[in-house]
Amino acid sequence: MKQAHAYTLYRPKWYRKRVSTWWWAQQWRSFKFILRELSSIAVGYVGAMLLWMIWSLIQGPESYANFLAWLKSPLIIVMSLIAFGFVLYHSITWFNLAPKAMPVRVGGKRLPEWMVAAPNYVAWIVVSAVVIWFVIGGK
Amino acid sequence: MAETIRLDVARYRPEQEGEPTFQSYEVPLRKEWVVLDALNHIKDKVDGSLSYRWSCRMGVCGSCGMMVNGEPKLTCATFLTHYAPGPIKVEPLRYFPIVRDLVVEITDFMAKLKSVKPWIVREDEKLVSEGEYLQTPAQLDQFKQFSMCINCLCCYAACPVVGLDQHFIGPAAIALAQRYNLDSRDQGNEERLDMLSQHEGIWGCTFNGECSKACPKNVDPAGAIQQYKIKAVTEWFKSVLMPWGKGGTK
Amino acid sequence: MAKRSNEPFLWSLFSSGGMIAALMFPILLFLFGLAFPLGWLEAPGYGSLLALVRHPLTRLVLFGLCSLPLFHGAHRFRFTLYDGLQIKHLNELIAVFCYGSAIAGTILAAYLLWIIP
Numbered sequence: 001m002k003q004a005h006a007y008t009l010y011r012p013k014w015y016r017k018r019v020s021t022w023w024w025a026q027q028w029r030s031f032k033f034i035l036r037e038l039s040s041i042a043v044g045y046v047g048a049m050l051l052w053m054i055w056s057l058i059q060g061p062e063s064y065a066n067f068l069a070w071l072k073s074p075l076i077i078v079m080s081l082i083a084f085g086f087v088l089y090h091s092i093t094w095f096n097l098a099p100k101a102m103p104v105r106v107g108g109k110r111l112p113e114w115m116v117a118a119p120n121y122v123a124w125i126v127v128s129a130v131v132i133w134f135v136i137g138g139k
Numbered sequence: 140m141a142e143t144i145r146l147d148v149a150r151y152r153p154e155q156e157g158e159p160t161f162q163s164y165e166v167p168l169r170k171e172w173v174v175l176d177a178l179n180h181i182k183d184k185v186d187g188s189l190s191y192r193w194s195c196r197m198g199v200c201g202s203c204g205m206m207v208n209g210e211p212k213l214t215c216a217t218f219l220t221h222y223a224p225g226p227i228k229v230e231p232l233r234y235f236p237i238v239r240d241l242v243v244e245i246t247d248f249m250a251k252l253k254s255v256k257p258w259i260v261r262e263d264e265k266l267v268s269e270g271e272y273l274q275t276p277a278q279l280d281q282f283k284q285f286s287m288c289i290n291c292l293c294c295y296a297a298c299p300v301v302g303l304d305q306h307f308i309g310p311a312a313i314a315l316a317q318r319y320n321l322d323s324r325d326q327g328n329e330e331r332l333d334m335l336s337q338h339e340g341i342w343g344c345t346f347n348g349e350c351s352k353a354c355p356k357n358v359d360p361a362g363a364i365q366q367y368k369i370k371a372v373t374e375w376f377k378s379v380l381m382p383w384g385k386g387g388t389k
Numbered sequence: 390m391a392k393r394s395n396e397p398f399l400w401s402l403f404s405s406g407g408m409i410a411a412l413m414f415p416i417l418l419f420l421f422g423l424a425f426p427l428g429w430l431e432a433p434g435y436g437s438l439l440a441l442v443r444h445p446l447t448r449l450v451l452f453g454l455c456s457l458p459l460f461h462g463a464h465r466f467r468f469t470l471y472d473g474l475q476i477k478h479l480n481e482l483i484a485v486f487c488y489g490s491a492i493a494g495t496i497l498a499a500y501l502l503w504i505i506p
Contacts, residue, residue: 037469046418080421
């Protein structure tokens with residue numbers, strides 16, 4: 001799309017305002033949006049943590065103990081806490097927006113949004129339970 | 140004495156000033172008055188030089204979209220009492236170039252809208268004697284929501300991506316493309332896909348959902364765009380995995 | 390087809406990764422980032438965790454966990470940089486940085502999961 005509208009006699013001067021670099025800080029709604037987008041960093045953090053966990057497991061018991069000790073350092077705990085908030089926020093926004101992206105129709109009628117979102121939350125609980133069971137119960 | 144409310148109206152007179160300024164007007168605060176009534180009152184009784192667009196005053200024509208206290212609104216459906224005791228800030232729709240006062244330049248939008256072919260595209264036209272293209276209520280229901288769009292451009296003024304990327308085709312145009320894509324009588328899916336699957340088409344959208352919140356007709360352009368992304372992804376995989384098939388759209 | 394954009398492919402990685410991250414990352418981060426280090430729960434021992442990770446199915450799940458969400462994050466972060474800082478003119482550089490990290494993570498994950506003893 002090219003914008004190629006020349007100025008004409010009757011539109012002598014248009015006024016166009018540039019969007020501020022800090023547009024997302026000026027309204028709570030846009031700020032929430034940018035927080036949602038920044039959850040991408042927390043997602044990367046968890047990915048890196050998992051990779052390191054696997055790496056330490058390959059290296060042997062000592063390395064794994066180091067990994068657990070590293071997790072205990074105050075800085076990492078604070079970072080994990082912040083990242084946890086972000087990934088939670090990601091999950092909630094993700095599940096709530098899913099019905100908009102994938103409307104489900106039953107018998108020609110569109111299901112209400114909560115009925116499409118609800119299975120996501122059920123799946124979330126089930127998956128979380130399975131993960132806990134495998135990680136802790138497998139001892 | 141009747142109560143009044145103050146309107147701070149953006150003025151831009153290109154032959155006089157380099158950038159918009161605000162002018163304040165006191166108007167009667169009446170229960171049944173909307174912002175557009177107040178503007179009409181100003182134009183008739185106070186200051187005839189104020190310029191703005193309006194037509195039907197009943198939420199059908201889509202001409203009177205403006206920013207009211209920073210939110211894109213149809214001024215014919217926005218009551219003064221909602222903002223009492225005021226003042227109410229009235230500005231032209233955000234992100235569009237301003238021509239004069241509250242009037243914005245929308246040629247660019249018209250070009251974008253046209254580029255997605257918002258009309259029924261047929262490969263084979265039936266003869267009139269063969270009758271109409273029939274449609275069941277369920278088929279109508281597929282696209283009816285998206286057909287409610289009145290091109291008021293409130294969604295453009297709400298969308299940060301529109302402000303950041305002038306080439307982004309924008310919410311209403313995509314929702315209207317989807318309105319025809321989902322129409323059982325239409326065969327233009329593939330032609331629209333070429334336009335919409337560019338970066339400036341649907342992929343620029345980051346799904347912040349502002350367009351749907353701003354829409355006075357509950358069209359949900361954000362939903363339309365996401366649904367179209369899923370469709371474009373399936374078409375893409377079809378065309379990559381089965382390059383021999385012409386990718387049976389629809 | 391006029392010009393084929395690769396955005397659909399990137400978006401499919403973004404959305405599948407987003408789903409995986411939404412379902413599994415909160416609980417994983419809760420366990421490893423908070424519950425174990427703070428002593429709310431006892432961390433799994435080396436032997437049992439290795440046994441779990443070694444299983445072919447777990448390897449597959451872990452590969453999914455360590456690659457798709459990285460692409461999700463990369464894609465979203467790319468747009469965050471565009472929109473939040475208005476640096477679209479650095480398009481290529483940002484794309485290489487974001488997707489490059491995700492590709493590197495994916496390759497690393499594949500390698501690590503392959504060599505688990």
